[in-house]
Amino acid sequence: VRPITFLSDYGVADEFVGVVHAVLARLAPGATVIDLSHGVPRHAVLHGALALARTVPYAPPGVHLAVVDPGVGGDRRAVALRTREEDRLLVGPDNGLLLPAAERFGGVAEAVDVTTSAWRLEPVSATFHGRDVFAPVAGRLAAGAALADAGERLDPAGLVALSVPPPRTEAGGLVVRVVAVDGFGNVELLAGRDDLGPDGLRPGRIIEVRSGRARLVATLARTFGDVDEGEPLVYEDSSRALAIAVRGGDAAGLLGVQPGDEIRVAAVPGASG
Amino acid sequence: VRPITFLSDYGVADEFVGVVHAVLARLAPGATVIDLSHGVPRHAVLHGALALARTVPYAPPGVHLAVVDPGVGGDRRAVALRTREEDRLLVGPDNGLLLPAAERFGGVAEAVDVTTSAWRLEPVSATFHGRDVFAPVAGRLAAGAALADAGERLDPAGLVALSVPPPRTEAGGLVVRVVAVDGFGNVELLAGRDDLGPDGLRPGRIIEVRSGRARLVATLARTFGDVDEGEPLVYEDSSRALAIAVRGGDAAGLLGVQPGDEIRVAAVPGASG
Amino acid sequence: VRPITFLSDYGVADEFVGVVHAVLARLAPGATVIDLSHGVPRHAVLHGALALARTVPYAPPGVHLAVVDPGVGGDRRAVALRTREEDRLLVGPDNGLLLPAAERFGGVAEAVDVTTSAWRLEPVSATFHGRDVFAPVAGRLAAGAALADAGERLDPAGLVALSVPPPRTEAGGLVVRVVAVDGFGNVELLAGRDDLGPDGLRPGRIIEVRSGRARLVATLARTFGDVDEGEPLVYEDSSRALAIAVRGGDAAGLLGVQPGDEIRVAAVPGASG
Numbered sequence: 001v002r003p004i005t006f007l008s009d010y011g012v013a014d015e016f017v018g019v020v021h022a023v024l025a026r027l028a029p030g031a032t033v034i035d036l037s038h039g040v041p042r043h044a045v046l047h048g049a050l051a052l053a054r055t056v057p058y059a060p061p062g063v064h065l066a067v068v069d070p071g072v073g074g075d076r077r078a079v080a081l082r083t084r085e086e087d088r089l090l091v092g093p094d095n096g097l098l099l100p101a102a103e104r105f106g107g108v109a110e111a112v113d114v115t116t117s118a119w120r121l122e123p124v125s126a127t128f129h130g131r132d133v134f135a136p137v138a139g140r141l142a143a144g145a146a147l148a149d150a151g152e153r154l155d156p157a158g159l160v161a162l163s164v165p166p167p168r169t170e171a172g173g174l175v176v177r178v179v180a181v182d183g184f185g186n187v188e189l190l191a192g193r194d195d196l197g198p199d200g201l202r203p204g205r206i207i208e209v210r211s212g213r214a215r216l217v218a219t220l221a222r223t224f225g226d227v228d229e230g231e232p233l234v235y236e237d238s239s240r241a242l243a244i245a246v247r248g249g250d251a252a253g254l255l256g257v258q259p260g261d262e263i264r265v266a267a268v269p270g271a272s273g
Numbered sequence: 274v275r276p277i278t279f280l281s282d283y284g285v286a287d288e289f290v291g292v293v294h295a296v297l298a299r300l301a302p303g304a305t306v307i308d309l310s311h312g313v314p315r316h317a318v319l320h321g322a323l324a325l326a327r328t329v330p331y332a333p334p335g336v337h338l339a340v341v342d343p344g345v346g347g348d349r350r351a352v353a354l355r356t357r358e359e360d361r362l363l364v365g366p367d368n369g370l371l372l373p374a375a376e377r378f379g380g381v382a383e384a385v386d387v388t389t390s391a392w393r394l395e396p397v398s399a400t401f402h403g404r405d406v407f408a409p410v411a412g413r414l415a416a417g418a419a420l421a422d423a424g425e426r427l428d429p430a431g432l433v434a435l436s437v438p439p440p441r442t443e444a445g446g447l448v449v450r451v452v453a454v455d456g457f458g459n460v461e462l463l464a465g466r467d468d469l470g471p472d473g474l475r476p477g478r479i480i481e482v483r484s485g486r487a488r489l490v491a492t493l494a495r496t497f498g499d500v501d502e503g504e505p506l507v508y509e510d511s512s513r514a515l516a517i518a519v520r521g522g523d524a525a526g527l528l529g530v531q532p533g534d535e536i537r538v539a540a541v542p543g544a545s546g
Numbered sequence: 547v548r549p550i551t552f553l554s555d556y557g558v559a560d561e562f563v564g565v566v567h568a569v570l571a572r573l574a575p576g577a578t579v580i581d582l583s584h585g586v587p588r589h590a591v592l593h594g595a596l597a598l599a600r601t602v603p604y605a606p607p608g609v610h611l612a613v614v615d616p617g618v619g620g621d622r623r624a625v626a627l628r629t630r631e632e633d634r635l636l637v638g639p640d641n642g643l644l645l646p647a648a649e650r651f652g653g654v655a656e657a658v659d660v661t662t663s664a665w666r667l668e669p670v671s672a673t674f675h676g677r678d679v680f681a682p683v684a685g686r687l688a689a690g691a692a693l694a695d696a697g698e699r700l701d702p703a704g705l706v707a708l709s710v711p712p713p714r715t716e717a718g719g720l721v722v723r724v725v726a727v728d729g730f731g732n733v734e735l736l737a738g739r740d741d742l743g744p745d746g747l748r749p750g751r752i753i754e755v756r757s758g759r760a761r762l763v764a765t766l767a768r769t770f771g772d773v774d775e776g777e778p779l780v781y782e783d784s785s786r787a788l789a790i791a792v793r794g795g796d797a798a799g800l801l802g803v804q805p806g807d808e809i810r811v812a813a814v815p816g817a818s819g
Contacts, residue, residue, distance in 0.1 A: 346769030
């Protein structure tokens with residue numbers, strides 16, 4: 001039996017996550033099930049897709065179940081994918097959620113439409129495909145069933161992809177998307193060190209950060225300890241993305257931003273902390 | 274070793290759930306432990322009982338530990354039960370929490386009072402029987418000990434049952450109890466499709482929903498996608514119960530309701546969305 | 547493969563905990579991993595240290611990973627310790643977090659500096675040593691690797707210890723530190739029954755509780771059921787510590803206290819509930 005990872009926007013306030021675990025335990029007895037995160041903001045497919053792509057490479061090869069699914073009950077497809085490298089299996093809605101993770105393993109080698117899989121739990125509810133469609137497919141695959149038996153073969157080229165806007169330059173600054181806000185209020189951006197120009201991550205650079213609500217003057221730092229309590233910093237976070245934080249504070253709260261919002265980031269010429 | 278499920282009102286802010294897992298790992302090494310939910314509102318026995326009854330059938334047969342226990346430290350009994358079908362074992366307080374789940378498996382075949390079980394961890398605290406009484410009993414049962422050795426045999430007819438008020442008709446509407454509010458603010462009612470009259474779940478019906486604080490005019494829908502963003506809907510949720518939601522919003526917050534509150538639901542004659 | 551416990555201040559809103567589980571699953575396949583708690587308040591080392599010391603004794607001997615690490619990315623050391631009794635292995639930052647738990651097992655028999663362990667995941671991030679340093683060390687130790695191979699031997703006498711102020715008497719009352727606030731608002735104090743004088747926990751004693759914001763007149767009780775709904779009580783909690791609660795209410799909210807704050811507790815002479 002193969003390990004299973006599970007990521008969703010279900011939260012931990014109710015029994016959604018627990019019931020999915022129950023279904024998996026029934027179909028794949030003895031499987032290790034790893035909860036990667038259930039704190040993806042509700043219906044935030046891009047956030048979930050990037051979180052999945054960041055976390056799955058740390059997990060052992062196996063079955064990777066992910067559910068962030070605003071289209072549940074509509075006509076979006078449910079899919080199971082096999083990656084070119086490491087034979088990882090990804091299971092979830094066909095809304096772009098799975099593809100960035102698949103790219104980390106050479107892309108999709110084989111895809112199956114499991115919308116009407118024979119493995120579904122009947123009757124299938126309109127709103128809880130995590131339990132009725134995705135978990136049964138993930139569980140049986142983990143237990144060793146063949147991907148081809150999960151549903152109808154489909155052309156990987158027809159899978160729905162996310163459009164991820166690259167950072168753009170505007171009035172001398174970089175306008176970037178907020179990907180995630182963690183439990184501490186740290187703000188992760190859809191940008192990396194190269195987006196900060198030739199000086200990149202040189203510590204001590206002064207970076208102006210602007211949202212619709214507020215303006216922070218932050219120091220480029222390697223770690224929280226490099227700035228004083230209460231001071232803003234820009235840094236490369238543990239996913240190698242640019243991030244904004246306030247030491248001992250809540251940067252997202254100050255900026256009033258959520259995943260999907262845009263922020264303007266600009267180096268202040270000549271200034272240094 | 275048998276699988277164990279665990280449901281409680283402990284929340285995940287502190288170490289209560291973790292310590293119960295620690296005790297289980299010691300007594301039933303290698304057991305799969307499935308957290309069904311720890312988000313039951315504090316001391317909400319009816320909510321917990323219904324959540325347990327909804328979720329346990331998805332889990333493999335085994336030991337089902339549940340702790341929602343306002344009477345801890347008082348004179349309520351601690352019990353372990355065996356169901357007539359599938360030989361499932363239920364462990365928890367004797368306050369009605371376990372019985373709806375037992376009913377899903379033909380009712381209680383055998384009951385044991387474990388209040389002073391020889392398996393308890395001494396000294397038994399006054400406030401944390403999850404750790405000191407229930408987990409030790411659940412862990413040893415999962416490891417294969419006999420139910421009869423857990424404590425004193427007791428007559429299942431003497432178990433405490435919950436009184437669950439059925440929906441009632443009032444002024445042309447249906448007055449129903451709120452069973453649960455999920456992490457999205459969706460409101461689950463103690464009512465099913467048959468309570469909506471002969472038209473049942475016909476999509477497009479207009480349903481007036483009234484609480485003490487607010488009134489929503491909702492559309493009967495099969496899924497969230499059937500209404501516009503921000504619009505209220507009434508639907509059959511994944512537990513086959515009637516539920517109220519606002520697409521992309523927080524129905525419980527708008528209505529100002531919590532589990533246990535009553536709501537009046539009435540079809541608007543002739544109207545259709 | 548040995549069981550692993552995991553305690554941190556990561557919270558459950560994002561994927562930090564999940565990624566650590568992923569790394570552990572890769573390095574110690576089949577290991578039972580027990581989440582003791584991830585609700586330690588951010589950077590609250592004393593709180594985390596006491597929670598670890600309270601919970602680890604309930605877990606089977608194995609590897610005990612703990613991360614509450616305000617100094618991450620600075621020059622604090624990362625360490626792995628072996629206890630004198632039961633051969634438990636503790637892995638975490640060298641900031642005092644691990645020592646109270648080690649004391650429960652006779653203290654530290656062997657200590658290793660793993661800051662630059664050969665087992666680290668490269669490149670090591672500046673901010674997420676849970677993933678890049680601590681989890682790889684914990685996982686390999688659980689899988690059977692030798693502690694001596696984890697890094698450089700170090701003298702246990704040089705480990706950083708926490709200074710924990712004992713309760714002090716002031717103006718006829720006892721000034722004690724708040725150790726923890728649980729999810730219900732119950733306030734755990736760094737004090738035990740002996741700190742309440744010769745009458746100790748005699749039920750019915752009246753105890754005045756004062757914080758900077760409020761004053762509560764509480765009854766010394768054995769359990770919540772001993773006082774009326776809405777009434778304050780002082781009791782011995784499940785960790786054998788003195789605690790303050792309001793039945794069905796939020797004592798910490800009323801008192802306006804957080805872990806680390808001080809509270810004055812004084813028996814009211816002659817009074818009895």
